[in-house]
Amino acid sequence: MNAELGLLAILVLPVAQAALVLACARPPGLRDAAYILSACAIAGVAFFVFNETAHGAQARVVLARPLPNVDLAFALEPLGAMVALLIGGLGLLHAIHSAGFVRATHEKSPARLMAFMALTSACALAVAFSANLFTMFVAMQALTLAAFPLVEHRGDEAAGAAGRLFLAVLLASSIGLFLPAMVWTYAIAGVLDFRPGGVLGGLADPVSANLLLVMFVFGIAAAAVPPMHRWLMASREAPSPALTSMYALTVLPAGCIGVFKVAAFVFGASGLADARLATQALIVLAGASMCVAALVALSKQDVHERLAYTCLAQALAAVLGALLTIPAGLFASALQITALMCSAATLLMASGTIAAVTGRTQAGAYAGLGRVMPWTLAGFALASASMVGMPPFAGAWAKLWLIASSSSVGLVWAAVLVGLAAILTFAHLGPMAANALSGRAPPDAFIRPDGASFLLVAPVALGAVATLSLLVFASALSEFLKPVWTPMP
Amino acid sequence: MIGEVLETARAHAPLLLVTTPLLAAAFVLLAPISRLNWAIGVAAMAWSAWLVLDATARLLLAGASAGAGASPLALEGIGHAGAAVLACAGLAVMVAAGANLRDFGSRERPLALALGLCVCSGWQGAMVAQDLLGVFLACETAWLASVGLAALGGERGALNGAMRMISAGAASAAMFLLGAALLMRGTGVVRMSELPLAQIEAPISSAVGVALIIVSLAAKAGLAPFHAWLPAVAGRTSAFAALTLACVGVVGALAVMARFAAYAIPAPALGESVTNVLTALGVAGVAIGSLQAIGAANVRRLAVYAGAAQGGCVLLALGLGSPAGFAASLLQLGALAAAGIAVLGGVAASGCKLNLDGLDGLGRRAPVSGAAMLVGALSLMGAPLTLGFLGRWRAIEAAVGVDLWWSAGAIIAASLAAAIYAGRLIERLYFRRSATPTPIQHDPWRISIFPVLICGALVLALGVEPSMLLRVAQAASHQIAGDAP
Numbered sequence: 001m002n003a004e005l006g007l008l009a010i011l012v013l014p015v016a017q018a019a020l021v022l023a024c025a026r027p028p029g030l031r032d033a034a035y036i037l038s039a040c041a042i043a044g045v046a047f048f049v050f051n052e053t054a055h056g057a058q059a060r061v062v063l064a065r066p067l068p069n070v071d072l073a074f075a076l077e078p079l080g081a082m083v084a085l086l087i088g089g090l091g092l093l094h095a096i097h098s099a100g101f102v103r104a105t106h107e108k109s110p111a112r113l114m115a116f117m118a119l120t121s122a123c124a125l126a127v128a129f130s131a132n133l134f135t136m137f138v139a140m141q142a143l144t145l146a147a148f149p150l151v152e153h154r155g156d157e158a159a160g161a162a163g164r165l166f167l168a169v170l171l172a173s174s175i176g177l178f179l180p181a182m183v184w185t186y187a188i189a190g191v192l193d194f195r196p197g198g199v200l201g202g203l204a205d206p207v208s209a210n211l212l213l214v215m216f217v218f219g220i221a222a223a224a225v226p227p228m229h230r231w232l233m234a235s236r237e238a239p240s241p242a243l244t245s246m247y248a249l250t251v252l253p254a255g256c257i258g259v260f261k262v263a264a265f266v267f268g269a270s271g272l273a274d275a276r277l278a279t280q281a282l283i284v285l286a287g288a289s290m291c292v293a294a295l296v297a298l299s300k301q302d303v304h305e306r307l308a309y310t311c312l313a314q315a316l317a318a319v320l321g322a323l324l325t326i327p328a329g330l331f332a333s334a335l336q337i338t339a340l341m342c343s344a345a346t347l348l349m350a351s352g353t354i355a356a357v358t359g360r361t362q363a364g365a366y367a368g369l370g371r372v373m374p375w376t377l378a379g380f381a382l383a384s385a386s387m388v389g390m391p392p393f394a395g396a397w398a399k400l401w402l403i404a405s406s407s408s409v410g411l412v413w414a415a416v417l418v419g420l421a422a423i424l425t426f427a428h429l430g431p432m433a434a435n436a437l438s439g440r441a442p443p444d445a446f447i448r449p450d451g452a453s454f455l456l457v458a459p460v461a462l463g464a465v466a467t468l469s470l471l472v473f474a475s476a477l478s479e480f481l482k483p484v485w486t487p488m489p
Numbered sequence: 490m491i492g493e494v495l496e497t498a499r500a501h502a503p504l505l506l507v508t509t510p511l512l513a514a515a516f517v518l519l520a521p522i523s524r525l526n527w528a529i530g531v532a533a534m535a536w537s538a539w540l541v542l543d544a545t546a547r548l549l550l551a552g553a554s555a556g557a558g559a560s561p562l563a564l565e566g567i568g569h570a571g572a573a574v575l576a577c578a579g580l581a582v583m584v585a586a587g588a589n590l591r592d593f594g595s596r597e598r599p600l601a602l603a604l605g606l607c608v609c610s611g612w613q614g615a616m617v618a619q620d621l622l623g624v625f626l627a628c629e630t631a632w633l634a635s636v637g638l639a640a641l642g643g644e645r646g647a648l649n650g651a652m653r654m655i656s657a658g659a660a661s662a663a664m665f666l667l668g669a670a671l672l673m674r675g676t677g678v679v680r681m682s683e684l685p686l687a688q689i690e691a692p693i694s695s696a697v698g699v700a701l702i703i704v705s706l707a708a709k710a711g712l713a714p715f716h717a718w719l720p721a722v723a724g725r726t727s728a729f730a731a732l733t734l735a736c737v738g739v740v741g742a743l744a745v746m747a748r749f750a751a752y753a754i755p756a757p758a759l760g761e762s763v764t765n766v767l768t769a770l771g772v773a774g775v776a777i778g779s780l781q782a783i784g785a786a787n788v789r790r791l792a793v794y795a796g797a798a799q800g801g802c803v804l805l806a807l808g809l810g811s812p813a814g815f816a817a818s819l820l821q822l823g824a825l826a827a828a829g830i831a832v833l834g835g836v837a838a839s840g841c842k843l844n845l846d847g848l849d850g851l852g853r854r855a856p857v858s859g860a861a862m863l864v865g866a867l868s869l870m871g872a873p874l875t876l877g878f879l880g881r882w883r884a885i886e887a888a889v890g891v892d893l894w895w896s897a898g899a900i901i902a903a904s905l906a907a908a909i910y911a912g913r914l915i916e917r918l919y920f921r922r923s924a925t926p927t928p929i930q931h932d933p934w935r936i937s938i939f940p941v942l943i944c945g946a947l948v949l950a951l952g953v954e955p956s957m958l959l960r961v962a963q964a965a966s967h968q969i970a971g972d973a974p
Contacts, residue, residue, distance in 0.1 A: 172908065
């Protein structure tokens with residue numbers, strides 16, 4: 001298999017996974033086996049693609065040319081390969097956990113749920129590997145449409161309203177802001193291709209550059225920069241595995257990747273310098289919103305709601321890094337995306353396991369659960385530590401680079417905001433994890449007589465191990481991602 | 490022998506475009522077997538479509554000149570592209586008629602088919618007529634046939650719609666005649682192709698004349714705010730009539746507007762008036778059509794209001810006055826016709842109730858019709874990789890090209906509104922279950938689902954690989970620009 005075939009395979013396999021799961025919907029054993037085995041295949045191909053990229057392989061797949069000079073195309077590049085590895089690896093853990101969850105909770109239409117989660121993975125991978133703005137726009141639209149059934153999965157009135165809000169925010173911002181920004185970019189630069197160093201640098205006048213940056217950042221509503229974050233809260237109505245998929249693997253990370261790509265490949269350092277005013281304003285907005293989100297999370301008792309705000313704060317940190325206009329900022333953003341995906345996946349899977357076997361969904365009800373579910377709550381605690389930014393977990397390196405890069409461009413206040421958000425994150429996750437581990441074991445903790453199955457516990461524990469990954473790989477990742485911020489000659 | 494016949498046919502393609510459907514209508518009225526009638530109608534429209542597509546391929550893609558000479562009927566530029574869209578839409582409507590004519594009694598079926606053919610003939614005639622009176626006669630033929638088709642069946646609601654059509658049509662005809670008279674008096678020319686070179690002696694009366702003609706055609710296209718007849722007809726008339734009026738009638742009137750505008754805009758002292766009127770109508774069409782589509786509770790009304798909003802986008806693109814704007818408007822016309830057939834044809838083929846709740850779960854109960862309607866709705870929304878997206882993109886690009894940002898904003902606003910009403914359609918099709926499941930009426934002839942499916946497939950295929958379509962649209966619009974002084 002060469003790199004081009006690998007790229008095609010990583011994009012097609014999740015779609016095939018969705019089709020396979022629907023085809024093997026019954027019996028449940030066959031369905032789960034199909035889902036997990038195809039997730040294994042995706043993880044394998046993702047590793048292959050990552051390895052090929054690390055060895056300097058280049059590939060470009062053009063599917064169509066729907067507009068003059070604009071292809072529907074995907075390209076192999078380091079950022080995409082990194083995200084593919086994360087989606088592939090964490091996706092395998094998530095597939096195992098989802099199989100355990102739907103069995104434990106007797107979730108309705110499990111095959112449909114799994115199929116749409118696979119489709120959202122395909123769309124997130126398409127965003128990651130998109131070779132130009134048009135392809136990213138198409139992939140974002142497809143991601144929205146694929147994630148919508150996950151939000152509406154429960155089928156009741158609340159889920160319907162949440163689904164409509166989800167669709168309205170993501171589609172309206174995409175059509176109303178992203179599309180015109182894309183046309184405008186095309187009118188200015190004549191191309192929509194992603195190029196290290198950007199395509200707009202020196203071509204757009206300051207007013208256009210500022211407006212374009214604002215339109216792109218708010219147009220990519222999946223990144224949840226306020227006030228476009230309402231979809232994130234609406235999607236709480238989704239079942240737990242779908243939430244893990246949307247917050248940790250697909251929609252929210254895809255939004256961060258989208259903003260990253262726009263900052264690095266459309267604007268570049270010189271383009272962002274032209275849009276100085278908008279850049280500064282957006283950094284203020286992202287930094288302040290990060291703190292507010294972490295503060296709001298403190299007031300939420302529902303664990304899913306609290307984790308939604310936690311994920312929002314972490315995603316905004318990634319956006320902040322991408323807007324810093326320097327390589328260190330982009331690296332910090334890439335680290336933050338990695339940390340977000342690993343930590344959020346672990347936290348959400350852990351909360352899903354707890355809800356499935358104990359029925360507990362309130363933060364106060366977690367006290368003492370560590371005594372009866374040690375592996376799950378240990379995973380929860382480690383992932384919380386990573387979210388907070390405690391060394392040696394993934395979040396620590398990301399925060400460190402964010403603070404260092406903010407300071408190096410003279411934005412000391414941005415560094416302070418990152419630190420403040422970390423403290424507030426500790427305030428809403430730390431005591432919860434500590435109570436869960438140190439409190440007295442609750443009587444009759446389990447609503448299921450057999451407790452948590454291996455399928456529900458193992459992915460959480462392995463996810464927690466993944467949060468340690470950057471301790472080993474941060475330096476190598478820096479080398480790997482260097483082409484992202486090195487302008488082409 | 491066959492080659493000679495084809496060459497003769499090619500030489501007289503404009504005449505055959507008008508006469509073939511008319512002759513077929515006469516045969517249909519005489520033939521006693523309904524399946525034979527249907528076959529005659531389909532054959533006539535297939536022949537028309539072949540003629541115009543062949544002519545389009547030869548003249549536009551081969552780059553040959555399409556001089557009209559002194560002939561009263563000729564195919565040129567915008568007329569080519571518009572006639573191609575109309576002939577293809579007419580063919581799709583005729584094929585679907587195999588099932589849709591079941592709404593009529595056995596005595597009414599031949600008449601309905603004949604009237605449908607007259608509608609196609611009329612609008613195709615308006616695309617090839619060279620002088621304003623020819624255009625008027627062709628439009629009125631199509632309009633009166635449309636009124637007859639809407640009234641057929643004799644139900645009170647349908648008759649009410651037909652009465653509204655007569656009132657609107659009479660006002661529209663009067664405006665057209667008055668406008669044509671003022672234009673002739675001001676410019677001294679009758680043939681539209683002479684307008685760009687005309688010595689305009691009375692610019693004000695000429696401008697008023699042009700405006701009256703455009704408003705008259707807007708009323709026939711059912712564009713807001715002259716669309717009072719459209720919902721009454723769409724909601725209550727037969728499936729065949731609704732499909733014919735929405736996909737041939739509305740598209741035909743818009744195509745005639747595009748053709749007229751292409752001649753009038755390059756004319757000295759007229760261009761600004763034309764673009765102003767088109768833009769004002771476009772904005773009104775987008776705003777009112779979108780709002781009404783969002784509030785519609787009947788799927789056919791939703792489709793025609795959506796058509797009115799999309800028609801507004803067509804006029805906004807025309808109002809840019811540039812070749813790029815004209816090319817975009819032609820693409821949007823094609824997208825409108827295809828999406829209309831996919832949505833309205835899908836509703837007709839599935840036989841579901843016309844209230845929006847009749848669509849609940851239709852995607853599962855009638856998967857083929859549901860899929861076609863999904864694609865149609867996505868195209869209306871302007872989703873990427875559909876024909877609708879291509880039209881929107883080109884229109885926005887053209888607006889940005891001439892620095893008319895607010896025009897681009899209006900087109901984007903139309904897309905946003907479309908996301909709401911088309912999103913509602915999709916949600917009902919696939920994300921709701923019917924509270925009271927109604928049995929789906931299966932088509933008596935399965936072939937009737939083909940045009941709906943083909944339109945859905947075309948919307949996707951041309952959205953993914955549009956190079957041929959873009960060449961046609963570009964060639965059509967540049968031919969007009971090239972003829973201009």
